[in-house]
Amino acid sequence: MSAELTAGIAQLLRRIGGTVTGAASKLGFVSRFLLAVLWHTPGAFRRMHLTLREIYFAGVLSLVIILMSGLFVGMVLSLQGYETLKRYGAGEQLGILVALSLVRELGPVMSGLLFASRAGSAMTAEIGLMKTTEQLAAMEMMAVDPLARVVAPRFWGGVISMPLLAALFSAFGIFGGYIVGVPLIGIDAGAFWGQMKAGVDFWPDVTNGIIKSFVFGVAVSLIAVFEGYDAKPTAEGVSSATTRTVVMSSLAILALDFVMTVFMFRGASVV
Amino acid sequence: MSLPAKPSSSRTAEAIAACRVDPAAAAVELTDVSFAYDVRPILTGITMTIPRGKIVAIMGASGSGKTTILRLIGGQLRPKSGQVRVGGLSVPDLEPEALYELRRKFGMLFQFGALFTDMSVFENIAFPMREHTELPEELIRDLVLMKLHAVGLRGAAHLMPAELSGGMARRVALARAIALDPMLVMYDEPFAGLDPISLGVVGQLIRRLNDVLSITSVVVTHDVYESLKIVDYLYFVSGGRIVASGTPEEVRASGDPFVRQFIDGAPDGPVPFHYPAPAYREELFADVG
Numbered sequence: 001m002s003a004e005l006t007a008g009i010a011q012l013l014r015r016i017g018g019t020v021t022g023a024a025s026k027l028g029f030v031s032r033f034l035l036a037v038l039w040h041t042p043g044a045f046r047r048m049h050l051t052l053r054e055i056y057f058a059g060v061l062s063l064v065i066i067l068m069s070g071l072f073v074g075m076v077l078s079l080q081g082y083e084t085l086k087r088y089g090a091g092e093q094l095g096i097l098v099a100l101s102l103v104r105e106l107g108p109v110m111s112g113l114l115f116a117s118r119a120g121s122a123m124t125a126e127i128g129l130m131k132t133t134e135q136l137a138a139m140e141m142m143a144v145d146p147l148a149r150v151v152a153p154r155f156w157g158g159v160i161s162m163p164l165l166a167a168l169f170s171a172f173g174i175f176g177g178y179i180v181g182v183p184l185i186g187i188d189a190g191a192f193w194g195q196m197k198a199g200v201d202f203w204p205d206v207t208n209g210i211i212k213s214f215v216f217g218v219a220v221s222l223i224a225v226f227e228g229y230d231a232k233p234t235a236e237g238v239s240s241a242t243t244r245t246v247v248m249s250s251l252a253i254l255a256l257d258f259v260m261t262v263f264m265f266r267g268a269s270v271v
Numbered sequence: 272m273s274l275p276a277k278p279s280s281s282r283t284a285e286a287i288a289a290c291r292v293d294p295a296a297a298a299v300e301l302t303d304v305s306f307a308y309d310v311r312p313i314l315t316g317i318t319m320t321i322p323r324g325k326i327v328a329i330m331g332a333s334g335s336g337k338t339t340i341l342r343l344i345g346g347q348l349r350p351k352s353g354q355v356r357v358g359g360l361s362v363p364d365l366e367p368e369a370l371y372e373l374r375r376k377f378g379m380l381f382q383f384g385a386l387f388t389d390m391s392v393f394e395n396i397a398f399p400m401r402e403h404t405e406l407p408e409e410l411i412r413d414l415v416l417m418k419l420h421a422v423g424l425r426g427a428a429h430l431m432p433a434e435l436s437g438g439m440a441r442r443v444a445l446a447r448a449i450a451l452d453p454m455l456v457m458y459d460e461p462f463a464g465l466d467p468i469s470l471g472v473v474g475q476l477i478r479r480l481n482d483v484l485s486i487t488s489v490v491v492t493h494d495v496y497e498s499l500k501i502v503d504y505l506y507f508v509s510g511g512r513i514v515a516s517g518t519p520e521e522v523r524a525s526g527d528p529f530v531r532q533f534i535d536g537a538p539d540g541p542v543p544f545h546y547p548a549p550a551y552r553e554e555l556f557a558d559v560g
Binding site: 130133140141142 | 374402
C-alpha cells in the first residue's frame with residue numbers, strides 16, 4: 001500500500017471520527033439544553049405573560065398562513081379525492097376521506113411544516129440576533145438567566161401553539177373540502193357530514209392527530225430555540241442557523257410522522 | 272455559547288451569605304491571571320488592582336485581550352491560572368447561585384449598548400428592577416425617571432432602541448447599568464463609534480456617576496484622549512500582557528515605546544504594522560507550483 005493511500009485513508013478515518021464525535025457532542029449539548037429548558041418550565045408558567053406573548057407571536061401571527069393553507073389543501077383534497085372515489089361509485093364517501101386525511105396526517109404534518117417555516121425560523125432569528133447584539137450576555141451579567149427569561153417562554157409558546165394551529169388547519173381544510181364537495185360538485189350535504197360523523201372517531205383519529213401535533217410542536221420549538229441559542233454571533237451565523245431550523249424541523253416532522261403513524265394506526269380500519 | 276453553569280437563578284440565603292464582599296478589600300484584584308481558548312493563549316500573567324471608588328482604564332489594541340479581562344471579572348470565563356477577586360471574593364470559586372448574587376452588584380455597559388430591542392427605553396431600565404426587586408410600580412417609575420434624568424434622557428423614556436442615536440443608546444445603557452446602584456460598573460468600549468460630542472458626554476457621565484454614586488469603574492477602551500481626561504489610573508495591555516501602567520500624568524510623560532506608539536497613533540512600533548509573514552522578497556520570487 002502506498003504511503004499516499006495510507007495517508008488518505010487515515011485522513012478519511014479522522015474526518016469520520018471527527019464528524020461522529022462532533023455529532024455525539026452536539027446531541028449531548030441538545031439534551032442538556034432540553035433539560036435546562038424543562039427545569040425552567042415552572043418559571044415560564046409562573047410568569048405567564050411571557051409565555052402568552054410567545055403564543056401570540058408563534059401562534060396568532062401564524063394564523064393567516066395556516067388557515068389559508070388549510071382551506072386550499074382541503075379544497076384540492078376534495079377535488080382529487082372525488083375523482084378517485086367516483087370511479088368506484090363511492091363519491092358520497094368524500095367527507096370521510098377529507099376528514100381522515102386531514103385529522104390523521106395532513107393537519108399535523110402540513111401545519112408543522114408551515115409552523116417551522118414561519119414561527120420556528122422567526123424564533124431562531126430572534127434569539128440568534130439577541131446573541132449577536134450581546135443582549136443575552138447583558139442578561140447574564142444582570143444575573144438574569146436567558147434560558148429562563150428568553151428560551152423557556154418561547155419553547156412553551158411554540159409547544160402550546162402547535163396543536164391549536166393543527167386543529168384549525170384541519171377545521172379549515174374540512175370546510176374547504178365541504179365548499180368543493182357540496183356546493184361545487186353537488187354531493188349531498190347530509191351524506192358529506194353524516195359519513196364523516198360515522199367514520200371519524202375521537203379515539204384514535206382525532207387524539208392521535210393531537211398527539212402528533214404536540215410532538216411536532218416539541219420538536220420544532222426545541223430545534224428553533226436551540227439553533228438560535230447556539231448560532232454563531234455573526235450575520236452569516238444567524239442566517240445559517242435559521243436555515244438549519246427549517247431543514248432540520250421539516251426532516252424531523254416527516255421522520256417522526258412516519259414512526260408515529262406506524263405505531264398509532266397499525267391495523268386501524270378506515271371506516 | 273455554553274449553558275449557564277446551573278439551570279437556576281433563584282436567590283438563596285446561602286448564596287447571599289456566600290457573596291458578602293469585604294469592605295476593606297480592593298474592588299477588583301487580578302493576581303498572575305492567565306487565560307487561553309483551548310491552547311491559544313489570550314492573557315498571560317495579568318496582575319492589577321482596582322481600588323474602590325476609582326476609574327481604571329484597560330487600554331490596548333483590538334484583540335489584545337481587554338474584553339477577556341472584563342469577562343473574567345464578571346465570571347463569564349474562568350482563568351486557566353491565577354486569582355480573580357471582586358471585593359475579596361474569588362470569582363471562579365463561587366457557586367453559580369453566589370455568582371448570580373454577586374452579579375447583582377455589577378453593572379455593565381456593552382460595546383453597542385446591548386439594549387433589549389423589543390422593549391422601550393423605560394422598560395429597558397426597569398428590567399433589572401423588575402427582575403430582582405419587589406418594588407411597587409410607582410417606585411420603579413420614579414427610579415427609572417431618576418436614572419434617565421441622570422443621563423439627560425428623561426424625555427426619551429417612551430422611545431424604542433431603534434429610534435435612538437448611537438450616543439443616546441450608550442447613555443440609556445449607562446442608565447440601565449446603574450439601575451440597581453451597583454458597586455462596580457464595567458464599560459466595554461464605551462466610546463466606540465461615537466461622534467465627538469456624544470463621546471465627551473459619555474466620558475463626563477462616567478466620571479460624574481462614578482463620583483456621585485461612589486462606585487468603582489473599569490473602562491476597557493482604546494480611546495486614549497478621552498480616557499486620559501476622566502480616569503484615575505491606566506493599564507496598557509498588548510499580546511495578553513500588561514506592558515505599561517500609570518496615572519494619566521505618568522502616561523502623558525511616559526517614554527515607553529508602546530505607550531508612545533499608542534498615544535501618538537504611530538502605525539508601526541512595538542505593535543507591528545504587518546501581520547507575521549515570510550520575507551516579502553522571498554514570497555514574491557518563490558516558485559509557484
